[in-house]
Amino acid sequence: MEVLYNSTRSRGISIKASQAILQGLSEDGGLFVPDHIPALDRSLEELAQMDYRQVAIEVMKLYLTDFTEEELKGCIEKAYDGKFDTERIAPLREAGGAYYLELFHGPTIAFKDMALSILPHLMIAAARKNKVKNEIVILTATSGDTGKAALAGFAGVEGTRIVVFYPKDGVSAIQEKQMVTQKGENTLVVGIRGNFDDAQTGVKRIFADKELAKEMEGKGFQFSSANSINIGRLVPQICYYVYAYGTLLREGKIAAGEAINVVVPTGNFGNILAAFYAKNMGLPIGKLICASNENKVLYDFFRTGDYDRNREFVLTSSPSMDILISSNLERLVYLSAGNDADRNRAFMESLGGQGRYEITEDMKAALSDFYGNYATEKEAAAEIRRLYQDCGYVIDTHTAVASGVYRKYVQETGDMAKAVIASTASPYKFTRSVMGAIGRADGAKDDFELVDELARLSGVKVPRAVEEIRTAPVLHEKQCETAQMKDVVKEFLGIYTAHRLNLQCAQTADRQPGTFPGTPL
Ligand SMILES: *Cc1c(COP(=O)(O)O)cnc(C)c1O
Numbered sequence: 002m003e004v005l006y007n008s009t010r011s012r013g014i015s016i017k018a019s020q021a022i023l024q025g026l027s028e029d030g031g032l033f034v035p036d037h038i039p040a041l042d043r044s045l046e047e048l049a050q051m052d053y054r055q056v057a058i059e060v061m062k063l064y065l066t067d068f069t070e071e072e073l074k075g076c077i078e079k080a081y082d083g084k085f086d087t088e089r090i091a092p093l094r095e096a097g098g099a100y101y102l103e104l105f106h107g108p109t110i111a112f113k114d115m116a117l118s119i120l121p122h123l124m125i126a127a128a129r130k131n132k133v134k135n136e137i138v139i140l141t142a143t144s145g146d147t148g149k150a151a152l153a154g155f156a157g158v159e160g161t162r163i164v165v166f167y168p169k170d171g172v173s174a175i176q177e178k179q180m181v182t183q184k185g186e187n188t189l190v191v192g193i194r195g196n197f198d199d200a201q202t203g204v205k206r207i208f209a210d211k212e213l214a215k216e217m218e219g220k221g222f223q224f225s226s227a228n229s230i231n232i233g234r235l236v237p238q239i240c241y242y243v244y245a246y247g248t249l250l251r252e253g254k255i256a257a258g259e260a261i262n263v264v265v266p267t268g269n270f271g272n273i274l275a276a277f278y279a280k281n282m283g284l285p286i287g288k289l290i291c292a293s294n295e296n297k298v299l300y301d302f303f304r305t306g307d308y309d310r311n312r313e314f315v316l317t318s319s320p321s322m323d324i325l326i327s328s329n330l331e332r333l334v335y336l337s338a339g340n341d342a343d344r345n346r347a348f349m350e351s352l353g354g355q356g357r358y359e360i361t362e363d364m365k366a367a368l369s370d371f372y373g374n375y376a377t378e379k380e381a382a383a384e385i386r387r388l389y390q391d392c393g394y395v396i397d398t399h400t401a402v403a404s405g406v407y408r409k410y411v412q413e414t415g416d417m418a419k420a421v422i423a424s425t426a427s428p429y430k431f432t433r434s435v436m437g438a439i440g441r442a443d444g445a446k447d448d449f450e451l452v453d454e455l456a457r458l459s460g461v462k463v464p465r466a467v468e469e470i471r472t473a474p475v476l477h478e479k480q481c482e483t484a485q486m487k488d489v490v491k492e493f494l495g496i497y498t499a500h501r502l503n504l505q506c507a508q509t510a511d512r513q514p515g516t517f518p519g520t521p522l
Contacts, residue, residue: 002037002039002066003066003067004018004035004036004037004039004063004064004065004066005017005035005036006018006020006021006033006034006035006036006232007033007034007036007340007342008027008029008031008032008033008034008342009027009031009032009033009034009331009332009334009335009342009345009346009349010027010029010030010031010342010345010346010349011027011029011031011342011346012342012343014027014029014031015036016033017066017067018064018065018066018067018068018127018232019065019067019068019126019127019130019131020127020131021033021231021232021233022065022120022123022124022127022225022231022232022233023124023127023128023131023133023137023223023225024225025208025224025225025226025227025228025230025231026205026208026209026226026230026231028209028211029346030205030208030209030349031331031342031345031346031349032230032328032329032331032332032335033232034232034332034335034336034340035064035232038278038281038282039063039064039282040063040282040283041059041060041063041243041282041283041284042059042063043059044257045246045247045250045257045258045284045285046250046257048243048244048246048247048250049246049247049248049250049251049257050247050251051244051247052088052089053081053089053090053091053240053241053244054077054078054081054090056240056243056244056247057077057081057237057240057244058070058073058074058077059243060236060239060240060243060282061073061077061236061237061240063282064232064236064239065123065236067130068123068126068127068130072126072130075122075126076119076122076123076126077119079119079122080118080119080122080237081118081119084107084108084114084118085106085107085108085114086106086464086465087106089106089248090106090115090241090244091103091104091106091115091241091244091245092106092248093245093248093249093421094394094424096388096392096394097387097388097391097392097394097404099264099404099407099420099421099422100245100249100254100419100420100421100422101394101396101400101404101421101422101424102241102245102421102422102423102424103424104241104423104424104425105397105424105425105426105427105430107150108150108153108465108466109146109149109150109153109179109466110426110427110429110430110464110466110467111146111149111150111321111425111426111427111430112146112272112423112424112425112426113146113147113149113150113151114150114153115237115238115240115241116229116233116234116235116237116238117147117150117151117153117154117227117234118150118153118154119233119237120151120154120227120231120233120234120237121154121155121158121161123233124137124161124225124233125158125160125161127233128160133223134221135217135218135221135222135223136160136161136162136221136222136223137160137161137162137222137223137224137225138161138162138163138164138217138222138223138224138225138490138494139151139155139161139162139163139164139224139225139226139227140164140166140204140207140208140224140225140226140490141163141164141165141166141204141226141227141228142165142166142167142197142200142201142203142204142228143165143166143167143172143180143197143200144167144168144171144172144197144268144269144320144321144322144323144324145167145171145172145173145176145320145321146176146321146425146426146430147227147228147229148165148166148167148176148180148190149176149179149180149183151163151165151227152165152180152183152185152188152190153183154227155185155187155188155227156183156184156185156187156188157185157186157187158187161187162187162188162189162222162493162494163187163188163189163227164188164189164190164191164489164490164493165180165188165189165190165191166191166192166193166200166203166204166486167180167190167191167192167193167197167200168192168193168195168196168197168199168200169192169193169194169480170316171196171197171316171320171323172320173320173430173431173433173434174433174448175429175430175431175432175448175467175470176320176430177192178470178473178475179466179470180477181475181476181477181478182469182470182473182474182475182476182477183476183477184476188477189477189479189489189493190477190479191477191479191480191481191486191489192479192480192481193480193481193482193483193486194480194481194482194483195482195483196314196323197323197324198310198314198324198325198326199483200483200486201228201324201326201328202326202483203483203486203487204226204228204486206486206487207224207486207487207490208224208226210487213487213491216496217494217496220494220495220496222494228269228328229269229270229271229272229328229329230328230329234271235271235274235275235278235329236275238271238272238275239275239276239278239279239282242263242275242276242279242284242286242421243279243282243284245421246261246284246285246286246421249261249419249421254419255419258285259285259418259419260285260286260287260418261285261286261287261418261419261420261421262286262287262288262289262290262410262416262418262419262420262421263276263280263286263288263289263290263420263421263423264290264292264403264404264406264407264410264420264421264422264423265289265290265291265292265403265423266292266294266319266322266399266400266402266403266423266425267291267292267293267299267322267327268321268322268323268324268327269324269327269328269329270291270299270327270328270329270330270333271328271329272423272425273289273291274329274330274332274333276289276423277289277333277370277371280370287416287418288370288371288372288410288416288418289370289371289372290371290372290373290374290403290406290407290410290420291303291371291372291373291374292373292374292375292376292402292403292405292406292407293322293373293374293375293376293402293406294315294317294319294322294323294375294376294377294378294381294402295315295317295375295377295378296314296315296317296322296323296324296325297375298310298312298325298327299327299330299373300373300374300375302330302373303368303371303372303373304373306359306360306361306362306364306365307357307358307359308330308348308352308357308358308359308360309356309357310325310326310352310356310357311355311356311357312325317378317398318378318381318382318398318431318434319381319398319399319401319402319431321399321425321426322399322402326352331345331349333368334348334349334360334364336367337360337364337365337367337368338360338364348360372410372414374406374409374410375402375406376401376402376405376406376409380405381398381401381402381405381438382401382434382437382438383405383438384396384401384402384404384405384408385398385401385435385438385439386438386439386440388401388404389439389458389459393459393460395428395435395439395455395458395459395461396424396428396435397424397425397426397427397428397430397431397435398426398431398434398435398438399425399426399431400422400423400424400425400426401438403422403423403424403425404422407420407422427464427466428455428459428461429452429455429463429464429466429467430467432448432451432452432455433448433451435455436451436454436455439458441454441458449471452467
């Protein structure tokens, strides 16, 4: 049965999957949502026998119904290949009484690779299908990991360009170095003076700019998004939950039909929403445990029904979760409002205006699959230490938040169902914080010395992604204010602007060679 995509903000918009992927965001500012969630049409036992790529086909063909199976196969084969350092693509690791679903074996060592290694291929296939002649310009706001994963996916892809905005002082040193060393004529990386929410809001504003869109069209360009607001990101993320369940079943850890809990370190709510879709497709999932860091706006929301971003933005050692506007929550709010776009739009307008909205009791009842909690900086660090000491297993700072929240959940509820914890980044991406938590971060050492020490104590080889950037030259030094984001994009595309750009690059010029600023951790 065909799945069409509706906007969360107005009635009457209904487009095919390939069109939704091309557009990214609906022109009314809403997100595209499937008009129904398809059911898995293979048994759990069958799925358990499949490898990652086969599972991906089974899941994705149910959502991306205007792609042929051949097209999907082609995309999947190009995405989940030797770029990943394991055949399993998303292996499970048992440690300390839970199963860690390692989603960081791709080229940029964060879970964003799971979707961003396939999105460019989906987009090219979608462009061909819709006879798009324009060059596609990917605009991306990143809290650190999406940026590099999107750059890696789109660099050198003919017919596309990519612009990434990241918060200049809001990402880890390794994250920043990964981005600013990106090669490829079609790439641009810009540090903005603001936080992730500023970057994301700026990008959304550019998307909604009708005049700019017209100007772009005239020059043969059109925008799309690589952020998790694009359903081309969301759908591939459903696959690994199905695959993880299959792995547990195949290895005899669970019986077919046995419900598992899923724990997700959450920022923009994309990853956990994918788990929610998996559950609604019929995958036996009990609770969806939403873990936040000290930016605990989602914890408060699930507890009270009041979404309130009016609070201090905290810079934590899990920067990819430092978010106060969780974009994908809109898809859940829309659903809980009975797929009522008008009701949802009113909430989102209130969020845009007053920075908050409060859902009704009946909507709250529709969210009972979710459990929210948070871990403080101290609790997350203690969790890294505990797992290392007890099991010799080193997790990253984001996974530590999830792991810590899972412990709170078990203490609170006594629910001992098997749990899969989404492990969203390699500890090598946040080496200083991770080594600090274990008590081995010597302030005098640079990040790469710590990397080598982490390799010694974890016994895990330094990933290629980290080796590559040790000596790579910085290629992107542009910085801008949030108000200048549109001009930066126009300049990159060679579109004339009336006033001269005066974009500062000065600050980076007085960096010492071989060093780079990052979040003080
Ligand atoms: C992006 C990211 C998250 C948050 O995922 P969302 O889908 O935005 O909720 C968590 N951990 C890491 C390492 C990430 O890169």
